[in-house]
Amino acid sequence: MTTQTERSLVLxxxxxxxxxxxxxxxxxxEAKGYTLAALAVTTPTREQLAEHYAEHEGKPFYEPLVEFMSSGQVTAIVIEGNRCIEGFRALAGATDPTAAxxxxxRGDLGRxxxxxxxxxxxxxxxxPESAAREIAIWFPNL
Ligand code: GDP
Ligand code: MG
Known part of the structure; x- marks a missing residue:
């Protein structure tokens, strides 16, 4: 257990x-107790998404992922709180919404x-490294 306040990028x-x-x-x-440090509605560009998902470049789902993510608006959020990176991943659930x-x-609302x-x-x-990198992509002035 650490006691360091963290920020995480949620979309x-x-x-x-x-x-x-x-x-x-x-x-x-908010019900979990994390606070909001930034909030925006935006339509992602392919350039932003190429940066955001750089680790997945070359994987079979990469192109469909960028296509999907650039297909409409997103809500970008920076959350703050002790261990909020791990905590939000737990709130989100497994990547596959059927298994979540x-x-x-994802388990309650996805399929x-x-x-x-x-x-x-x-x-x-x-x-923490991904969070710092991703926050800079979506909120360059934060
Ligand atoms: P996350 O951290 O749980 O979002 O998952 P990843 O970082 O591994 O993948 C990024 C995103 O790509 C996921 O949230 C899914 O939208 C998509 N994705 C990941 N893995 C797969 C896969 O095996 N098949 C498909 N079709 N999409 C995937
Ligand atoms: Mg990921």
Whole structure:
């Protein structure tokens, strides 16, 4: 256990945004006790997404992922709190929304739509290094 306050980058992806789930995601973040440090609605560019998903370049789901993520608006959020990176990943649940446990965002609200990419409502940073890198992409002035 550490006691260092962290920030994490959360995105409500185009599927979640289009379904009006931004408020539900924010509700769960705040109910958990994390605070909001920044909030914006934006339509991601392919350039932003290439940076954001650089680690996945070359994987079979990369192109469909960039296509999907640039297909509409997202809500970008910087959350803050002790161990919020790990904590939000727990709130989000497993990557595959079918396998994600009930009680999680993906488990409660997501499903497999038979598409080339897993539409799974949210993104959350997976490490302090990723969080710093991703926050700079979505909130360069923060
Ligand atoms: P996350 O950290 O749980 O979001 O998962 P990853 O960083 O591994 O992958 C990024 C995103 O790519 C996921 O949230 C999914 O939208 C998509 N994705 C990841 N793995 C797969 C896969 O095996 N198949 C498909 N179709 N999409 C995937
Ligand atoms: Mg990831």
């Amino acid at each position: 409500v992806k185009p599927d979640g945004f289009a379904r009006g789930l931004s408020g539900e995601v924010l509700r769960r973040i 446990l009930p009680g999680t965002i 497999d739509w038979g598409k080339k990419v897993q539409e799974n409502i949210v993104h959350g940073s997976d490490s």
